[in-house]
């Protein structure tokens with residue numbers, strides 16, 4: 001089935017900033033839409049999100065140039081091509097762009113088209129997206145990583161740490177992860193309101209706190225877990241996204257909240273202390289994306305009991321992930337479609353991660369849309385984990401809820417292994 005028409009439009013994301021929607025129409029009238037998310041704490045090695053006007057201050061700027069590129073060059077190149085040739089279409093757009101980071105046509109223009117092509121292809125085959133993307137091999141319903149408190153760039157630096165998340169490692173079913181998280185999320189809100197520490201809701205739906213130091217959120221978190229009736233470390237574990245590149249000034253890590261600068265060694269010791277003191281099962285971007293020595297040292301020390309995720313470190317980029325695997329910098333990769341800018345490259349990044357015995361964590365962006373592509377991607381690839389921000393905004397819930405539907409569709413084929421996913425990385429060190 002060939003592509004007949006491609007169009008693009010400006011829509012708005014969950015933060016109310018402009019983004020792109022691409023619509024692909026096939027010869028039989030079938031359509032597919034790709035809605036492009038957008039980050040705030042973006043990594044320096046990400047593919048380029050094309051915005052109109054001053055490139056250095058792009059947040060909030062319109063995307064009409066990217067739209068023009070879809071309607072013009074991209075449409076000219078791929079109209080008439082079979083919609084089932086996902087990789088060939090993506091490669092054609094990459095070659096047409098001609099830059100290493102998709103900055104000429106825009107990673108947003110290319111990704112929107114790539115996602116729309118995948119959706120249209122699945123529809124043309126009359127199968128769900130997860131089945132199409134995974135060639136029918138997807139069956140694993142992912143373990144959720146859900147934000148309870150938001151900070152960093154997502155809450156105007158209310159805390160230095162960007163995400164305090166919960167992982168229901170003891171849950172026996174996907175439904176139970178949602179049940180446990182909803183209890184903890186609301187308990188945390190209650191604790192914070194009692195303490196007079198709740199300002200509102202951060203960008204991804206977690207509570208926006210008002211704190212004076214970086215350990216206070218841990219105390220609230222531990223109290224919320226207890227109040228919700230769970231045991232920290234057994235039923236649920238803590239996960240952090242430090243987003244450390246945002247704190248790093250090229251020399252030191254700047255804690256704005258306490259107005260302190262920590263040397264890389266001091267920062268390392270703080271990460272170490274937290275991992276020893278609290279039931280932390282997963283930590284993302286604990287160091288700056290250039291601080292390879294610290295990543296390596298930390299993985300050597302904690303990689304047998306903590307999932308160490310590279311987000312800004314790898315930016316879903318195959319070359320960077322390969323280098324990370326060769327050097328042993330982490331044991332997990334955050335997977336974001338728009339960091340690399342096409343569906344087929346994202347699938348390859350997941351495969352590479354899994355082949356190395358590492359864990360992929362499929363992730364949303366802080367600026368999201370009402371689309372649930374990533375829920376399908378996580379199941380299609382048996383990634384085993386999904387991170388979508390929090391629980392209290394519809395652009396997040398649409399992803400969690402979509403996995404309930406996918407699970408129903410899969411029926412007996414569906415499996416959920418919960419916290420056992422970590423045996424794949426933790427067992428290795430001890431065998």
Ligand SMILES: C=C(OP(=O)(O)O)C(=O)O
Nearest residue numbers: 039040041042364365366
């Ligand atoms: C989702 C994240 O935030 P952003 O989309 O702002 O990069 C993240 O850092 O993992």
Ligand SMILES: [Mg+2]
Nearest residue numbers: 241243284311
């Ligand atoms: Mg991150």
